[in-house]
Amino acid sequence: MNRYPLWKHILLITVIVVGCIYALPNLYGEDPALQISGVRQAEVDDTVSATVARVLGDAGIGIKLLERGEGKIMVRFEDTETQLKAADYVKAALGTDYVVAFNLAPATPAWLTSFNALPMYLGLDLRGGVHFLMEVDMQAAGKQAIERYTTEIRTLLREEKIRYALLRAEQAGVRVVFRSEEDRARAESLLRKNFPTLVTESAETTGKPEFTTRPSEQETRETQQFALQQNILTLRNRVNELGVAEPVIQQQGASRIVVQLPGVQDPGQAKRILGATATLEYRAVDIEHDLERAIAGKVPAGSRLYRERKGGHVLLKKSVIATGDQIVNARSGFDSMSGSPMVSVTLDAKGARSMLRFTKENVGKPMAVVFIENRSETKIVDGEPVKRPVKVEEVVSVATIRDVFSSRFQTTGLDSSREAQELALILRSGALAAPIEIVEERTVGPSLGKDNIRQGFNSVMIGFCVVLVFMALYYRVFGLVADLALTLNLVLIVAILSMLQATLTLPGIAGIVLTVGMAVDANVLIFERIREELRNGNSPQASIHAGYEKALSTIADANITTLIAAIVLLSFGTGPVKGFAVTLSIGILTSMFTAIFGTRAVINLVYGGRRRVAQLMI
């Protein structure tokens, strides 16, 4: 009766073989590598890989392997030192159209990758890197929408020659005060026709006819959703520009974005670039009016007073020549005349036309570049933190137009070459649709990541060995069988984590350690039951049978309740907790298989074939 049919043995052997194959890639480690991908239209083709091979060959840097993947090239090196040296050469040779990112490529042999067997994906706490949770300022997104409508409504009313006493953006919407009831009625019907999504409410607060109009709730929701999507897109562009291999950028909840950047060495730079809302605007300088009088408070209509970055003020025309979203490309460099840092900018067709028209008519006159940044500032009001969007506008340079130009030109007046580089990057990647704020950050430096891997691995191995010895001493032959099951359990956990490409974190390792301790529980239950049956005077064969039979429902009950706790953890799941829950749940499931099915198969092989067993080594 203690024999397994053939199919059960085949099943067990299949599980062992598959488990080993998928767990194996984790033994090979990783090669330091450079990942090269194109930015925008730049294709990664044979010429690029030839260039890389030639440049590195000329520099005498040994390449371990050069592979072409989907839209990228992976160059592997023997050690990190060569990798660092190679990066400089490759970057210099390829220029800014390509991103060269540091990466660790799994050194899995080809026969394993042909089974799609890959090593576990290590979490940020093990490989080092940055995790940001960013909150998109939805209030600011709403405010921007109202400001946009204000401009559009102003233009519309002017075109239709409807006179108004006041028109401005307010918290509740666009407020327009008219001189007559008739004007208001005309304006309302115009709005209904041109902006059907606006909700308009009339009022008479000042005695004059007026109304306030705002986007409908559905439109506001759409605006916010759009702002979030747009921000994700922009962040993705910026991360690409930063040169990060395998980044994660995902929406979380209604207004948050998760950004994970493995292997980033300078979280400060990442923070500055991801959160930056900087953009440029080109405006004409008002030279017809007196600057001193404007500073004294008499700003002429159609102009606005701006602060200059280097100090002082300048009077600019309200109409814009070109804006930041018309910029299609930007590069940083140094001005050939003065040697100061600059950004060279390329405008799209619309911006180029407008620039051409303006420069044609204004040669010899000055033009100003305005640097604009949107920030969220938190202030404490009545003990509660209140977020407030702040717009910083500074004039970075005023230059005389010497010649007619359209789509390509330079902007100087920046503080440092770092600022020029970062501004160029931000201009290239597009603007954020709404300001974002980092609400959570978890950064792990490379040294701690290495320590975490080492310590995690040690604690698993030491805990595992101690349990092996303990079980063998306590249950003798049966203990050794349980040890086999425990080993298989460890292999299966690693195999399943690798198959799922689940992220292994330090708490995840802790989950594996805990599972190792708890996995023997099923065997302890069975073995104690067998001992009990033996004490009750049953034959060895009958005891084995009864032991497994009777312990089964107990094992199931006990494991299901632990699984409930693990699943709650999983659904609660923010980063560190989730990793623990994943390995714990997997461990519970695999341990039931190995401890019940696996040990029974071996015990049956050892004892099941014999007619008479005098004594069980338990």
Place this chain on the structure above:
Amino acid sequence: MRLSKGKLAIDFMGMRYIALVLSSILVIASIASLATRGLNFGIDFTGGTLVEVGYPQAVDLANVRSALADARYEQVQVQHFGASSEVLIRIPPRAGKESAQISEDVLAALAKQEAAVDMRRVEFVGPQVGEELTEQGGLAMIYALIGILIYIVVRFQWRFAPGAVIALVHDVTITMGFFSLFQFDFNLTVLAALLAVIGYSLNDTIVVFDRIRENFRKVRKSSPIDIMNMSINQTISRTLMTSVTTLLVLTSLFVFGGEVIHAFSLALIVGVVIGTYSSIFVASTTALALGVSKSDLMPVVRSGDNETDRAGP
């Protein structure tokens, strides 16, 4: 090798009043400590910034503090972390300061004093996220308890459910009390450990309950107290064995797993010890107090089942 030769016959139920006193003292002490000292919540729950740095050699905390004070960070907690060359700095949430910028400032201030300082870890949690995590953590605990309660009611009998849940609340309260008394850092991983303790302690309790149910059905003419005693005696070696193996690996995690995982493994060690005790003394005692009897556990359809059960294969 085995814990005892032959059958054990320890009168666990006879000790239930001693256990009641002991548990009451521990629970009351824990609640008192939680009420007066509170938990030393980590930044996961309070919000704030945590910076861990490594120095090439042992470093004096006073120097680190003065470097931070120069950068106008006075209200910070500075301590050694694991080794005398590693330092953990905790900065409370600060008003009016671009919060993610704080870690940058701190690192810059430290680098000014000692250029070779190595950034090992930065954690920043905004106040709002901290509040959410606290709320979600509490909810997770409640959901886990409810889920388990439902499972036990369905699988066993309602009288067992309060026993199991009281045992769990007992374990969690005492573990939290321990963290409160010694003011150990209570962070997100400790919360995960508490949920694992719930799972573990329940595991133990279920094994005992399972045997109680079996014995109620199998053994005739025995008082509930005798049946409980018998069941606990039959399962005690398994309960201790599993606890020992689990504690072995947890000790390995505590000793070799590094400083980051310390609080987590400590919570589990305390929880497993308490959980083992409670599954022996607390869970079945409660079921007994609620008046579990033979008739509650009899299979409804065929009452002859217990006979065949007894005969064995």
